[in-house]
Structures are given as C-alpha cells and as structure tokens.
Amino acid sequence: MTAHVITSPRFKENAHEAMLSPPLQKAMGNVERNFIERRAQAAANLPEFEALRDAARDIKTHTLKHLDLYLEAYERKVTEAGGHVHWAADADAANKIVLDICRKAGARTVTKGKSMISEEIGLNGFLEANGVTPVETDLGEYIIQLRGEAPSHIIAPAVHVNKEEVEAEFRRVHTHLDPKRDLSEPTSLLAEARGELRQKFLAADVGITGANFLIAETGTSVIVTNEGNGDLTQILPRVHVVIASLEKITPTLEDASQILRVLARSATGQEMSVYTTFSTGPRRPGDPDGPEEYHVVLLDNGRSAMLGTEFEDMLRCIRCGACMNHCPVYHAIGGHAYGWVYPGPMGAVLTPTLIGVEKGGHLPNASTFCGRCESVCPMRIPLPKLMRHWREREFERHLTPPTARWSLKTWAFFATRPRLYRLATRVAMGTLGMLGRGSGRFRSLPLASGWTKYRDMPAPQGSTFQAEWAKRRRAA
Amino acid sequence: MTATRDAILNRVRRNLGVSGTDVTRRAAVADRITRAPAGVVPARGQLDPADRVALFVAKAEGVQATTERVASAADVPAAVADFLRRHNLPQRVRIGADPRLAGLDWAVGAGVEVLSGPSDGSDLVCVSHAAAGVAETGTLVLTSGPDNPTTLNFLPDVHVVVVDAGTIGGDYETVWRDLRARLGKGVMPRTVNFVTGPSRSADIEQTLLLGAHGPRSLHVIVTG
Numbered sequence: 001m002t003a004h005v006i007t008s009p010r011f012k013e014n015a016h017e018a019m020l021s022p023p024l025q026k027a028m029g030n031v032e033r034n035f036i037e038r039r040a041q042a043a044a045n046l047p048e049f050e051a052l053r054d055a056a057r058d059i060k061t062h063t064l065k066h067l068d069l070y071l072e073a074y075e076r077k078v079t080e081a082g083g084h085v086h087w088a089a090d091a092d093a094a095n096k097i098v099l100d101i102c103r104k105a106g107a108r109t110v111t112k113g114k115s116m117i118s119e120e121i122g123l124n125g126f127l128e129a130n131g132v133t134p135v136e137t138d139l140g141e142y143i144i145q146l147r148g149e150a151p152s153h154i155i156a157p158a159v160h161v162n163k164e165e166v167e168a169e170f171r172r173v174h175t176h177l178d179p180k181r182d183l184s185e186p187t188s189l190l191a192e193a194r195g196e197l198r199q200k201f202l203a204a205d206v207g208i209t210g211a212n213f214l215i216a217e218t219g220t221s222v223i224v225t226n227e228g229n230g231d232l233t234q235i236l237p238r239v240h241v242v243i244a245s246l247e248k249i250t251p252t253l254e255d256a257s258q259i260l261r262v263l264a265r266s267a268t269g270q271e272m273s274v275y276t277t278f279s280t281g282p283r284r285p286g287d288p289d290g291p292e293e294y295h296v297v298l299l300d301n302g303r304s305a306m307l308g309t310e311f312e313d314m315l316r317c318i319r320c321g322a323c324m325n326h327c328p329v330y331h332a333i334g335g336h337a338y339g340w341v342y343p344g345p346m347g348a349v350l351t352p353t354l355i356g357v358e359k360g361g362h363l364p365n366a367s368t369f370c371g372r373c374e375s376v377c378p379m380r381i382p383l384p385k386l387m388r389h390w391r392e393r394e395f396e397r398h399l400t401p402p403t404a405r406w407s408l409k410t411w412a413f414f415a416t417r418p419r420l421y422r423l424a425t426r427v428a429m430g431t432l433g434m435l436g437r438g439s440g441r442f443r444s445l446p447l448a449s450g451w452t453k454y455r456d457m458p459a460p461q462g463s464t465f466q467a468e469w470a471k472r473r474r475a476a
Numbered sequence: 477m478t479a480t481r482d483a484i485l486n487r488v489r490r491n492l493g494v495s496g497t498d499v500t501r502r503a504a505v506a507d508r509i510t511r512a513p514a515g516v517v518p519a520r521g522q523l524d525p526a527d528r529v530a531l532f533v534a535k536a537e538g539v540q541a542t543t544e545r546v547a548s549a550a551d552v553p554a555a556v557a558d559f560l561r562r563h564n565l566p567q568r569v570r571i572g573a574d575p576r577l578a579g580l581d582w583a584v585g586a587g588v589e590v591l592s593g594p595s596d597g598s599d600l601v602c603v604s605h606a607a608a609g610v611a612e613t614g615t616l617v618l619t620s621g622p623d624n625p626t627t628l629n630f631l632p633d634v635h636v637v638v639v640d641a642g643t644i645g646g647d648y649e650t651v652w653r654d655l656r657a658r659l660g661k662g663v664m665p666r667t668v669n670f671v672t673g674p675s676r677s678a679d680i681e682q683t684l685l686l687g688a689h690g691p692r693s694l695h696v697i698v699t700g
C-alpha cells in the first residue's frame with residue numbers, strides 16, 4: 001500500500017459514482033439513522049451541554065492564541081517525565097522521524113491505534129516501503145487497511161464496507177481460517193479479528209497512537225477509544241510513539257475534561273467513550289508493565305499557516321465527526337468521494353488548506369449551506385462560513401467554471417439589494433417547496449442541472465429563512 | 477531538531493502577530509496552568525455520598541457493566557468466587573501487588589487461586605482496584621504504578637474492578653483534585669485509565685458489539 005492517492009480534483013465524478021452505488025447508499029442510510037438520533041439524545045440528557053460547547057470553544061480559542069507558549073510548556077513537562085518530543089514541519093519529516101525510531105528499536109512490525117494524522121501523512125505506506133510492517137488495530141482501520149483504502153469517516157473508517165465484504169477480506173488474508181467456519185455475522189467477524197490482532201499486539205516492537213489531547217500542564221497525551229486497541233498498542237510494545245498535530249494542545253486536565261464532555265456525545269452519542277487514557281512518559285521505576293520509551297512527534301503540516309487567517313477557527317476541530325454525520329451531502333455521497341482522508345464539512349474546509357486549493361478546491365462547493373454542521377459542531381466552528389471563504393478565494397483565482405461565476409454574480413446582485421432578494425427568494429421557495437414536498441429532496445431541478453447532477457437539492461420548507469426568522473422573532 | 481522546533485514556534489508567533497516574551501501572554505498561560513479553572517461542571521454528580529454511589533451504579537450499568545455492593549473489602553474474595561461460579565469461570569484470577577487486594581484472604585471458602593503480576597494475555601479474569609469512581613458517567617479511574625499493572629485492565633476476557641464507595645466522586649474534576657493532592661501539581665502516574673463499560677465496537681455495519689480488543693465484560697464491586 002502506498003500513501004493515499006488524492007482524487008479530490010475529480011470530486012464531481014467521485015460524487016456521481018457514489019450516488020449510483022446501492023451498497024454505499026445503504027451504508028450512508030445507517031449513518032443518518034444512527035448518529036443523528038444518538039447525538040440528539042445525549043445532548044438532551046445533559047442540561048449543561050450548550051454551556052460546555054461554549055466553554056470548549058473558548059478553551060481552544062484561548063489556547064490557539066497562546067499556542068507557542070503552551071507548546072513550550074508541554075514540551076518541558078514531557079521531557080521532565082522522561083519522554084522525547086520531536087518536531088516535524090511536514091509529513092515527510094514526521095514519517096522519517098517515526099521510521100528512525102522504529103529502526104533504532106529494531107522494529108519489524110508496529111501496531112497502530114487509530115490516528116487521522118497517520119492517515120494524513122501516509123505513514124503506513126512510508127513504513128512499508130522501508131521494510132517496517134504497520135498493523136492497524138482499530139477494527140474499522142484494520143478492515144480498510146486490508147482493503148487498501150482510505151477511511152471514509154473520521155471515527156467510523158469502514159462505515160462504507162458491508163459485512164460480506166469484511167468476511168471476504170478476512171478469508172483472503174487470514175489464510176489459516178477453516179473454510180467451514182461461519183463468518184456471516186458481525187459477532188463472528190469481531191471474534192476473528194480479536195484473535196488475529198491479539199497475536200499482533202503481543203508481537204509488536206513499537207506501538208503508534210494518535211492523541212485527542214496533549215496536556216500542557218502535565219505533558220500527558222490522551223487517547224479516546226471504545227475498543228481498547230489503542231491501549232494495547234501503547235502498553236505492550238517496548239516503545240510508544242504518539243503522533244499529533246500542534247493544535248491538540250490543551251492547557252490543563254480540567255480543560256481536557258470540559259472538551260471530553262462534548263466529544264463522545266457529539267461523536268457517537270455516548271456520554272463517555274469506553275477508554276479515555278492519559279499517558280505521561282515511559283514506565284516508571286518499579287512499574288511491572290508499560291513502554292520503556294515514550295516519544296511524541298509534534299506535527300505542523302500546515303497548522304501554523306492557518307493561525308491568524310480566517311481558517312484559524314478550524315484548528316479547534318476535535319475530529320468528532322458530527323459535522324459529517326449531519327451533512328446531507330455526506331449522506332448522499334459518502335466519504336471517499338471527497339478524495340482524500342478528511343471528508344464531510346470539516347474535510348471540505350481542511351483539505352484545501354492541507355493539499356492546496358488546486359487539488360482540493362472543489363470540496364468547499366460540496367455544501368447546501370443548510371448550516372446543520374455548524375449547529376452540531378461541539379467546537380462551534382463556523383463551517384459554512386469557512387467553506388464560503390474558500391469559494392470566494394477560488395472565485396478570485398478564477399478557478400470556478402464560467403457558469404458558476406455567472407450565478408454567483410446573479411446572487412450577489414440580488415443579495416446586495418435586500419428587497420429584491422426577499423421577493424425573488426419568496427417566489428422561488430414557494431414554487432420549489434410545492435414541487436419537492438413529497439420526498440423533501442430534488443434529484444433534479446430544471447435550469448439547475450449543474451447543481452442537481454451531483455447533489456440532491458433539499459426541498460425548501462415552503463418559506464424563506466428570512467420569513468421564518470421574522471416569524472420566530474415575532475413569537476419570542 | 478531545534479532548528480525545526482524554532483522555525484515552527486517562530487511561524488506560530490509570526491502568524492499570530494505575537495511575541496514569545498510578551499509578559500501579559502506569559503502570565504495568562506502561567507495563570508491558567510496554575511489555577512486550572514474547572515469550567516462547567518454538570519449538576520448531575522453534585523449529590524450526597526449515598527446518591528452519588530447510586531448514580532455511579534446506574535450509569536455503569538447503563539453502559540453494560542455489571543455491579544454489586546459488598547459491606548467491606550473483606551467480602552471481596554467471596555464475591556469474586558461467587559461471580560466466577562455464576563459465570564462458569566475457573567476459580568482463578570490475576571491481581572497486582574496492590575495491598576488492598578493482595579492483603580485480602582483469598583483462601584476463604586473453597587478458595588480462589590490468585591496469580592500476581594502483569595498479564596501476558598492468557599488470563600481469563602483479572603481483578604484490579606480502582607483509585608476512584610466518577611458518578612456522572614459511571615466511570616472507573618485506574619492508575620498505574622508498581623502495584624497496579626495496566627495490562628490487567630485490557631488483556632483479560634473478564635475484568636473485575638473493586639472500588640471503595642468513599643472514593644466515588646461526582647465529576648472528573650474531583651479526580652484531578654485528588655491526584656494533585658496525592659502526587660503534587662503537574663505530576664501524573666504513567667497511566668491513568670478512565671474506563672466506562674466493557675470494550676465495544678460498532679465498526680461492522682454499525683452493529684454495536686461488546687468485547688472488541690479489551691475485556692468482553694466488566695464487573696464492578698463497590699465496597700463500603
């Protein structure tokens with residue numbers, strides 16, 4: 001396997017193909033059904049949820065404004081605890097540092113906890129090309145590693161794969177498997193993966209995990225998982241390597257606790273994930289287990305360049321996945337159509353900043369601007385606004401095709417003339433609302449095939465936002 | 477190495493338009509780290525001790541842990557023996573050197589065979605003693621150290637955790653407060669595990685299954 005091939009430039013074709021794939025559409029139905037309801041329940045069960053979102057946002061905003069100082073404080077504490085901090089400017093540098101640690105440890109196989117940063121830098125491909133075998137241990141990551149794919153969701157990487165495909169993959173790779181063994185159900189598949197991976201955990205020389213938080217107060221890295229694979233990855237091998245990007249820094253244990261309270265609830269609707277593990281340095285004198293070496297690779301890879309720009313807000317992202325779980329575009333096309341490792345609204349904002357607007361510039365168009373992503377984002381990241389920034393930048397660069405430019409200009413004409421805009425939208429919404437009332441979505445729209453060819457247009461609810469807003473204001 | 481480090485820090489400062497020596501900024505950071513303000517702490521855990529334990533138990537069961545209450549630590553071996561019998565498990569467990577467990581009389585009744593030390597993955601049942609419990613989410617807090625191997629928390633099929641009712645707090649902030657009191661400011665055990673229910677995965681067709689890589693079941697014995 002090599003680093004993930006970027007197909008973001010052919011986003012439209014990807015999206016089109018995705019919408020024609022029945023298994024994918026079924027899988028996306030699961031996302032829509034499960035995640036939305038569970039998150040809503042979890043939020044409703046905690047009266048302080050909205051206040052915690054504010055607190056979480058403020059913590060990250062404060063941290064980003066003082067990032068240099070918190071990074072220094074964090075590094076000091078890691079060193080005090082006997083760990084090593086390695087700074088990496090970009091993906092290449094990070095990969096080399098990890099390889100170097102593996103070589104010094106004489107590692108042949110490394111186990112890995114789920115890490116989006118590892119996906120971002122293409123670590124598996126790099127290690128493999130250099131004679132070190134990486135084994136993904138998160139069940140979803142393991143499945144897509146066998147299939148040679150990128151994740152299609154940041155917390156449920158194999159959400160696009162059905163159980164028959166998992167069985168086929170296990171039978172192909174686990175060659176010792178008795179052909180008569182029943183693997184038709186998720187339970188038997190899980191048992192098979194558990195047995196297979198248990199051997200790998202015990203045999204690995206180095207364990208690599210990501211981090212949900214790096215705590216400046218104590219020099220601690222934090223991982224959050226449900227399976228326990230991240231823990232087995234980091235306590236069994238002799239060497240533990242954490243790879244994390246700069247913005248994972250969080251000032252204190254209390255600050256991390258604030259954010260933890262919104263993380264799992266937003267991600268899976270759990271109040272707390274099963275395992276939240278705080279690791280500080282290598283094993284201590286007298287400790288009966290734990291790694292003898294502890295390394296942290298601190299990765300910039302474009303983060304520092306986002307500071308001080310309109311994209312700084314994006315650095316608050318805690319990778320919970322709520323934005324994609326609630327995104328009608330993601331539901332329609334799945335994660336792979338986005339063409340790299342970060343899908344959905346967060347991917348649409350992040351991808352162009354990380355791989356360049358030339359390659360990722362189409363993604364910010366993958367939005368209906370319905371605003372659901374922002375309304376559920378625990379860190380209150382203004383995702384639609386950030387996507388709009390990209391569109392504007394792209395427009396300025398004249399990368400936008402002429403038809404899109406024309407309609408944006410038309411929109412701008414109306415938008416700067418509020419009275420005309422209200423009139424025009426009221427007429428248009430009334431008509432569209434009547435036409436789309438049945439399914440709530442349009443598969444095609446006259447005069448807008450450029451839009452609906454690759455997107456379902458959500459049917460307007462028969463009234464404009466402005467009219468609805470005015471109504472609510474009157475009611476209040 | 478330091479060149480990369482300095483380049484990254486300089487880039488951060490340049491783009492933020494700030495200086496690393498600015499006293500106000502340094503004071504703001506030092507203050508936050510020193511004070512560690514609590515922020516928004518859910519009201520749900522702010523209960524008297526009896527209700528706190530009740531909430532802890534309800535929350536732990538809500539995430540598929542099983543629980544039982546015994547009068548005192550001395551009752552733990554019998555409770556464990558009973559648990560093993562109920563689940564048709566061999567009368568053998570592994571524990572760490574923690575005196576709160578190692579100091580108990582495991583020979584009571586028919587007797588449970590007790591192995592000691594870290595797990596190599598072949599143990600069916602391990603027993604740990606939690607440092608604390610957190611009522612708000614039914615979370616167990618386990619800290620590593622010479623007496624408490626972390627492998628016991630993840631490698632067995634069945635994990636039994638003993639927690640003293642008196643150490644069940646309302647919220648995570650209580651855990652941090654107590655740890656600081658025990659170890660000092662800014663110092664952590666090598667590993668602090670928050671465990672909320674047994675291991676699970678929903679990675680295959682979003683079907684929730686227990687027992688992914690960690691324990692398939694989690695049994696909590698509350699003492700006192």
Ligand code: SF4
Pocket residue numbers: 316317318319320321322323324345346373376377378379380381383
């Ligand atoms: S942008 Fe917000 S909702 Fe999306 S993954 Fe990041 S934190 Fe979660």
